[in-house]
Amino acid sequence: MTTGSGPRPYNFSAGPAAMPEAVLQRAAAEMLDWQGSGMSVMEMSHRGKEFGAICAQAEADFRALLAVPEHFHILFMQGGGLGENAIVPMNLSRGGKVDFVITGSWSAKSQKEALRYCNSHIAASNADSQHTRMPAPSTWQLSDDASYVHLCSNETIHGVEFQELPDLAALGSRAPLVIDFSSHVASRPVDWTRVGLAFGGAQKNLGPAGLTLVIVRDDLVGHALEICPSAFNYRIVADNKSMYNTPPTWAIYIAGLTFQWLRQQAEGALTGVAAIEQRNVDKARLLYDFIDASPFYENRVAPDCRSRMNVPFFLKDESRNEAFLAGAREAGLLQLKGHKSVGGMRASIYNAMPLEGVQALVGYMREFERSHA
Amino acid sequence: MTTGSGPRPYNFSAGPAAMPEAVLQRAAAEMLDWQGSGMSVMEMSHRGKEFGAICAQAEADFRALLAVPEHFHILFMQGGGLGENAIVPMNLSRGGKVDFVITGSWSAKSQKEALRYCNSHIAASNADSQHTRMPAPSTWQLSDDASYVHLCSNETIHGVEFQELPDLAALGSRAPLVIDFSSHVASRPVDWTRVGLAFGGAQKNLGPAGLTLVIVRDDLVGHALEICPSAFNYRIVADNKSMYNTPPTWAIYIAGLTFQWLRQQAEGALTGVAAIEQRNVDKARLLYDFIDASPFYENRVAPDCRSRMNVPFFLKDESRNEAFLAGAREAGLLQLKGHKSVGGMRASIYNAMPLEGVQALVGYMREFERSHA
Numbered sequence: 001m002t003t004g005s006g007p008r009p010y011n012f013s014a015g016p017a018a019m020p021e022a023v024l025q026r027a028a029a030e031m032l033d034w035q036g037s038g039m040s041v042m043e044m045s046h047r048g049k050e051f052g053a054i055c056a057q058a059e060a061d062f063r064a065l066l067a068v069p070e071h072f073h074i075l076f077m078q079g080g081g082l083g084e085n086a087i088v089p090m091n092l093s094r095g096g097k098v099d100f101v102i103t104g105s106w107s108a109k110s111q112k113e114a115l116r117y118c119n120s121h122i123a124a125s126n127a128d129s130q131h132t133r134m135p136a137p138s139t140w141q142l143s144d145d146a147s148y149v150h151l152c153s154n155e156t157i158h159g160v161e162f163q164e165l166p167d168l169a170a171l172g173s174r175a176p177l178v179i180d181f182s183s184h185v186a187s188r189p190v191d192w193t194r195v196g197l198a199f200g201g202a203q204k205n206l207g208p209a210g211l212t213l214v215i216v217r218d219d220l221v222g223h224a225l226e227i228c229p230s231a232f233n234y235r236i237v238a239d240n241k242s243m244y245n246t247p248p249t250w251a252i253y254i255a256g257l258t259f260q261w262l263r264q265q266a267e268g269a270l271t272g273v274a275a276i277e278q279r280n281v282d283k284a285r286l287l288y289d290f291i292d293a294s295p296f297y298e299n300r301v302a303p304d305c306r307s308r309m310n311v312p313f314f315l316k317d318e319s320r321n322e323a324f325l326a327g328a329r330e331a332g333l334l335q336l337k338g339h340k341s342v343g344g345m346r347a348s349i350y351n352a353m354p355l356e357g358v359q360a361l362v363g364y365m366r367e368f369e370r371s372h373a
Numbered sequence: 374m375t376t377g378s379g380p381r382p383y384n385f386s387a388g389p390a391a392m393p394e395a396v397l398q399r400a401a402a403e404m405l406d407w408q409g410s411g412m413s414v415m416e417m418s419h420r421g422k423e424f425g426a427i428c429a430q431a432e433a434d435f436r437a438l439l440a441v442p443e444h445f446h447i448l449f450m451q452g453g454g455l456g457e458n459a460i461v462p463m464n465l466s467r468g469g470k471v472d473f474v475i476t477g478s479w480s481a482k483s484q485k486e487a488l489r490y491c492n493s494h495i496a497a498s499n500a501d502s503q504h505t506r507m508p509a510p511s512t513w514q515l516s517d518d519a520s521y522v523h524l525c526s527n528e529t530i531h532g533v534e535f536q537e538l539p540d541l542a543a544l545g546s547r548a549p550l551v552i553d554f555s556s557h558v559a560s561r562p563v564d565w566t567r568v569g570l571a572f573g574g575a576q577k578n579l580g581p582a583g584l585t586l587v588i589v590r591d592d593l594v595g596h597a598l599e600i601c602p603s604a605f606n607y608r609i610v611a612d613n614k615s616m617y618n619t620p621p622t623w624a625i626y627i628a629g630l631t632f633q634w635l636r637q638q639a640e641g642a643l644t645g646v647a648a649i650e651q652r653n654v655d656k657a658r659l660l661y662d663f664i665d666a667s668p669f670y671e672n673r674v675a676p677d678c679r680s681r682m683n684v685p686f687f688l689k690d691e692s693r694n695e696a697f698l699a700g701a702r703e704a705g706l707l708q709l710k711g712h713k714s715v716g717g718m719r720a721s722i723y724n725a726m727p728l729e730g731v732q733a734l735v736g737y738m739r740e741f742e743r744s745h746a
Binding site: 008013014015017019024025029032033039043046048078079081082083087090116117201203209210211227230244246247248334335 | 382384386387388389390391394397398401402404405406411413415416417418419421452453454455456458459463486489574576580581582583599600602603605618619620621622623624627707708
């Protein structure tokens with residue numbers, strides 16, 4: 001493994017995941033004294049002017065980065081995606097019915113957790129394809145009376161991604177759309193006209209674990225069930241500008257640095273999320289094209305819904321898995337083992353993964369195939 | 374303000390708060406490559422062997438530091454003390470009755486939030502003294518049928534601390550004691566024979582905001598209400614060794630470094646928490662003795678329940694408050710403004726505050742008095 005003074009290894013972890021090196025370097029440099037304040041960011045009162053500035057800048061940068069309209073709140077919360085699986089229905093279900101679109105492990109978990117708070121209707125599922133196909137929106141059985149429709153816009157484990165969010169109104173539903181975008185947030189634009197609420201844990205594409213972003217439309221706030229904890233009530237969190245309870249200040253700071261890094265990215269004439277999206281398209285194409293052309297590896301997801309972020313793949317001869325992983329570690333390619341529920345391998349190639357990392361992975365895969373086929 | 378190459382200023386924030394400089398230095402040094410792993414701790418999968426080792430070591434160090442018996446779980450959670458105000462009754466109340474001892478803002482907030490989940494009985498309150506006296510345990514009106522008794526063992530805002538935890542059995546209650554020890558955890562030993570559950574946000578004495586420690590006795594786990602979110606169900610969190618959802622990995626790492634720092638502390642023949650307790654006693658005595666002897670300042674809390682951690686004080690002539698705070702900042706003494714609900718000043722002198730910081734504060738206060746009296 002490459003360590004010490006050489007280049008850093010490439011880290012394909014599904015999350016917590018690789019971060020931009022520039023962000024880590026700045027965090028290290030500012031650790032004992034943030035911009036002349038005499039304090040580490042970790043030592044600042046969340047109610048002081050220094051952290052207030054950090055938090056406001058992070059929110060403004062995220063809003064600019066993803067063009068979040070003004071009638072959406074940006075909330076910094078805790079509990080991760082699994083926490084939101086309860087927090088969303090406590091805030092939005094009104095105890096009624098919720099439509100779920102099941103496309104993999106994460107949407108299935110969301111549906112199961114929501115049963116504590118509301119009735120659930122499974123409007124569509126790709127379980128019969130082992131979560132490798134996307135059920136066409138035209139086939140979804142949407143309810144007339146759903147409080148909202150939930151989907152996971154990128155399934156981290158199964159590697160299935162919505163390439164376009166559904167237009168629920170065109171499908172005959174009046175319900176707002178809730179998306180779990182944990183594992184592809186800020187990797188592509190979001191069409192906010194189609195979304196009522198989006199939530200995501202930060203630990204894949206935005207920063208450290210322990211921070212959850214919730215982007216919620218004004219009119220959906222204020223309808224929480226009585227049993228919703230105050231710390232997780234969107235009305236209370238929004239009214240207190242994410243400072244009802246002490247927020248995860250360090251994680252917000254690092255996410256803020258990551259937002260700044262994202263805004264600075266450029267590819268040709270493209271900047272910000274448009275630039276990073278182009279890079280993500282190029283990275284994913286390189287890896288999928290190589291896998292599809294190889295008789296040695298395979299990806300089982302339908303091409304029209306393959307994730308740009310999480311690429312599960314298999315060696316056709318799985319007896320070589322351990323040798324593949326050991327050789328990868330030797331080559332400075334870390335955390336490629338697939339999720340236990342799927343097996344095989346998984347390369348997570350989030351925003352912070354440079355094209356060179358995917359090139360190195362493909363180079364290693366090609367060489368491993370040559371020497372083991 | 375002292376910045377740059379000179380000594381760091383002294384930070385009296387109530388939380389997030391000053392941290393040991395050695396911890397910050399190590400965190401900066403390991404930022405891009407934790408012990409040859411090629412990864413920042415923020416980039417590690419929580420299920421990988423590297424972070425697994427960090428988390429297990431943190432738990433073991435905390436257990437050793439506070440002599441936590443084996444029949445207590447140590448859980449790393451999210452949501453802070455305000456989150457636990459809901460999470461504790463969801464897990465422990467069984468929908469029944471809970472006794473509350475009100476000694477300040479934090480216990481009052483806990484009581485109010487619990488009403489969502491259970492019946493509440495106020496067994497004692499010091500509200501009539503503006504939270505400056507401790508109601509004697511012999512006067513508490515404990516219920517026969519309480520699921521648990523809740524108290525806040527150190528009130529951060531009012532500066533009131535239990536110098537000894539009550540022996541509920543001796544008071545005729547069979548209920549377990551729940552303590553919110555957020556703002557004095559690890560500043561003194563805990564008598565676990567008197568405690569059923571202790572919780573604390575990390576951001577005062579243990580590390581960064583975004584991490585909550587819950588120490589809970591075996592037999593109290595497994596009785597959650599059906600509406601308790603899975604991510605906050607002690608049974609699920611314990612069974613998954615705090616990794617049901619992605620834990621706040623960075624915060625656990627920093628807390629772990631802080632636990633190691635605490636274990637290394639020594640004062641004469643004392644080590645660990647005994648050493649830090651002695652230092653805390655010395656720091657608090659220095660400050661309270663100075664205030665009590667001065668005609669210029671005052672502390673209004675009864676001497677037998679004054680907090681060693683949070684020292685609220687007042688200038689008798691409050692028209693000098695702004696000048697006092699401005700001069701303090703000039704002298705490198707930060708974040709001394711009192712909580713808005715109490716006013717005046719507050720010096721939080723947690724474990725990471727050296728005696729020299731309190732000496733500098735007393736020196737400044739003496740000089741300010743001399744020049745303004």
